[in-house]
Amino acid sequence: MLTKAAKTKQHIIEMAAPIFNTKGYAATSMADILQATGLAKGGIYGSFAGKDEIAVHAFEYAFESLVNALRSKIKQQPTATGKLLAILKFYHNYTIKPHIEGGCPLLNTSVDADDNIPFLKQRAAAALQLMLGSLRNIIKKGVENGEFKKTLDVKKEAAFFFAVIEGGIMMAKVSDQPARLNSLLTGLKQHVVNNLKK
Amino acid sequence: MLTKAAKTKQHIIEMAAPIFNTKGYAATSMADILQATGLAKGGIYGSFAGKDEIAVHAFEYAFESLVNALRSKIKQQPTATGKLLAILKFYHNYTIKPHIEGGCPLLNTSVDADDNIPFLKQRAAAALQLMLGSLRNIIKKGVENGEFKKTLDVKKEAAFFFAVIEGGIMMAKVSDQPARLNSLLTGLKQHVVNNLKK
Amino acid sequence: MLTKAAKTKQHIIEMAAPIFNTKGYAATSMADILQATGLAKGGIYGSFAGKDEIAVHAFEYAFESLVNALRSKIKQQPTATGKLLAILKFYHNYTIKPHIEGGCPLLNTSVDADDNIPFLKQRAAAALQLMLGSLRNIIKKGVENGEFKKTLDVKKEAAFFFAVIEGGIMMAKVSDQPARLNSLLTGLKQHVVNNLKK
């Protein structure tokens, strides 16, 4: 069972995550978090050392939410092809209905933190590693079980897959054209069916 | 000839652009810009109405720098294939030696501004439109002059091309692995040679 | 009992009131208030939303002080004549020893705010209304109980009474001649005794 303190901590994280993910680290103020959580000024500092620590937990929470959402879709699919297509389906209209407000935390935090906020950059890098690792696993199993061509460069294929998605999210969001992402997802789908499969 | 005022304005823009591009809008302070330009507190406000205006000009300067750098490479190539490969070459090791400190201003500003800073988002969206338009032009001409397959979906192909690059930059940068981008660029090169060409 | 917060708020008001009353709204800086209160920035903005709010409370405090001081003098007098003379006595040498530094807050704030600071003007107007109302009450009762002539124009008489005082304060203060005010007060006294009384 969760202690009261742990509950409060979790509450703060869950309220703060969409704010950080939307506004970015620098533009998110403690006041924003106070208001969102309903806590008093000092109440936060009982649970966290400071803004940095909240930001880290908020990112990890946001990323885990993403991973969990993806994993539940993937698990339902027995084949590697099915898993990849499930991922693509997950991202359909993602800029309209993202799993967390603000869109992909990996993209947001990476770009936000890469030059300035080392402790966040580090977490984002680890998250990316995990994400790419999962994709590679799926593709690798597809190769091993004969679904996909043996000649595939698994690592490259995974990176390519994710790059298109993230690039697509960025473009769709800034231009307010969700179709930009969807079109790319369709392209990836054809790529999976036409180029990866035997 | 440039007036002194115009020179100062340009100086401010050129000094501010890498800062905004590196730290983002919210994390960039007027003090940063003052220090970088060597001007005094009041000196800036003779040339600009405020931080917002500087940020807009800084972005447009950074983006134009990118466009100019790209264009000079493209112009040297007579064929559509050559132009696309020149673009890929331009982005080789881009996270190590970007044309401006902080990396791709389109990526940075889009992600920084999309939920919070409408006047910047708008400029970033316009810049993206221009960039994609240029790519489409190149590919379209390749189709028209018989270099590329007639069946190509020009719009999709351009979006795909740029999405991979931007996604690749993001991943390479956050993970401090420039090779991640280069590998994707190599993949794109093969795509151009194998899939686009007749 | 007063909470600590309420005490601090009151402390700020009491320290700020003479400053605003002396220097006026625009010329009073937050730094002045910080120094007078001994508080830091965060301390002030915990109690007030901003300078405006402090100015309003400061004015109301200053005006209430005036009203209380006057009322205590008035209460001691059973007759209307006595009350009016008590008021005149209160203002004797007022520019030398005002009840609050800077002199009459009604005069100061009215002139300071009437063209520029609507939220203060509004409070000053209400205060004036209250002040004139009190004067009218006194005179009216004097008429009713037979002290004063039945033909008196109560409203006019009250306005006249107060106009002379405020005009006198202004003249005495700017010329550094307190006697200018005292002389007018003497004149008013004769007016009460000679013209108002039956």
Added chain:
Amino acid sequence: MLTKAAKTKQHIIEMAAPIFNTKGYAATSMADILQATGLAKGGIYGSFAGKDEIAVHAFEYAFESLVNALRSKIKQQPTATGKLLAILKFYHNYTIKPHIEGGCPLLNTSVDADDNIPFLKQRAAAALQLMLGSLRNIIKKGVENGEFKKTLDVKKEAAFFFAVIEGGIMMAKVSDQPARLNSLLTGLKQHVVNNLKK
């Protein structure tokens, strides 16, 4: 004939006077004056040493305007009674149509400057002295030529006259009730006719 420099100076003064008279010394910025005059920064400082000097000239200009306007009305009246009534007529509806924007410069500047701006206070005091002197002259002549009672305290009468007017202006303006002033003026008129005259 006026030199060009003198013309510029006069232009600045005439544009600045209503601003100072409306907003007060502290709240009037050089930028306000620049905008009103249409001059460039250097243009002002060629004619004046600084804001202080402009404020002084602006006040004196505003006060002289008042004096001139009053004098022209007074001159038309041969009798002392006529002169006093002309003054009262001049102030009728003064808060609606003051001779200069912002209302009586003597009142405004006195209250604005009395605790804080010695160089302005000094000018305001001198102006008051002049104003009261003029009133005394009128009344004194009225006594001498037999219009008024010989027992009048000339000095007191003049001060009383002006105090009511200035107090009335203050009250009328802050309450947005011009009638408050007019009512007092009517009272003064009766006072002149009933109490001063033989």
Added chain:
DNA sequence: ACGTGCGGGACGGCCCGTTGAT
């Protein structure tokens, strides 16, 4: 242990009145 709320002080962007170089 948990949370409250007052207070601290540095810094945020911006505007002030003014001066020098041209």
Added chain:
DNA sequence: ATCAACGGGCCGTCCCGCACGT
């Protein structure tokens, strides 16, 4: 005589301790 530049000051927000109740 113009205009670019100065530098200190403006009000307000920032993130954060600390002393206290509970």
